[in-house]
Amino acid sequence: MDYLTDLFAHHGLLAVALAVLLEQLGAPLPSTPVLLLAGVASAHHAGFALQAFATATLAAMAANALWFAAGRRLGRRVLTTLCRISISPDSCVRQNEASFARRGVLTLVIAKFVPGLSILAPPLAGALGMPARRFLGWNLLGSALWAGASIAVGSVFHTQIGALLRALSQLGSLALAIGGVVVLAYLGWRLWRRAQLRRELDRFERLAPAEALALRDGRADIVFVDVRARAPGLPLPTRIPGARHLDLGALGDTALAGWPVASEFITYCACPNDASAVRAAQWLKTQGRQARVLHGGIDAWVQAGLALETA
Structure with missing residues (x-):
């Protein structure tokens, strides 16, 4: 456990940046577990929480800015492309439009906490013509709240998470196998659900x-x-x-x-x-x-x- 926290303290910022960037660009890889580990590491290394928070926020902003620019340039076509390459149902565009219709810019604040909305909110804001300064301000607030909340949870519950990590370390390669099976099962279920909905639509x-x-x-x-x-x-x-x-x-x-x-x-x-x-x-x-x-x-x-x- 101490080795893991030390390792994460030295290389964790790179892991945080890559995990958040990839997820916000559309990869089906959740970054929240990495942010939780950052919170655990911050309980043992002073100042790491602030560094991880800044890194996660900036990585999310960078990815979201790219999608916002794509939405501004390509309009709703970029939303269609996103839904085709993602594993979310094809109704995600309308659901995100409805969220903007009900909540307006507050959608950008809550987007990171809602599966599916996180990826589509930035390009949708661009496609709808939201001013760039307004988007950056509200998206910064949402990204900061999301990153801060995840790291804070990891820090508060670092003892419990540490105990879980120690238990997993005792399992060795079996723990990795179980984790891989869980991830594959999740992706398989999402892909099966998407295919099922696609068949229903095509009929x-x-x-x-x-x-x-x-x-x-x-x-x-x-x-x-x-x-x-x-x-x-x-x-x-x-x-x-x-x-x-x-x-x-x-x-x-x-x-x-x-x-x-x-x-x-x-x-x-x-x-x-x-x-x-x-x-x-x-x-x-x-x-x-x-x-x-x-x-x-x-x-x-x-x-x-x-x-x-x-x-």
């Missing part, structure tokens, strides 16, 4: 933009449904002409109150695999309505050269 019927437009032009009872997150601080500047907005966070008996009686709805979003649009269409079917999904969402509509209107 739902979709319409290409040209097909959806021709259907609407030929019938008067077709209604487009926009399910992107919307709030006073998160406006939707444009939409498909005539589209209605449906808040997926407030589905209920009155959600369709005042809507025209349509024989068919066509839902659309701006998320990977049309995840939110599929969810909306499934809910509409439970309400006795016919519903299909616009394949590719509003991005595919724009790429097809079709018109939009001011929301």
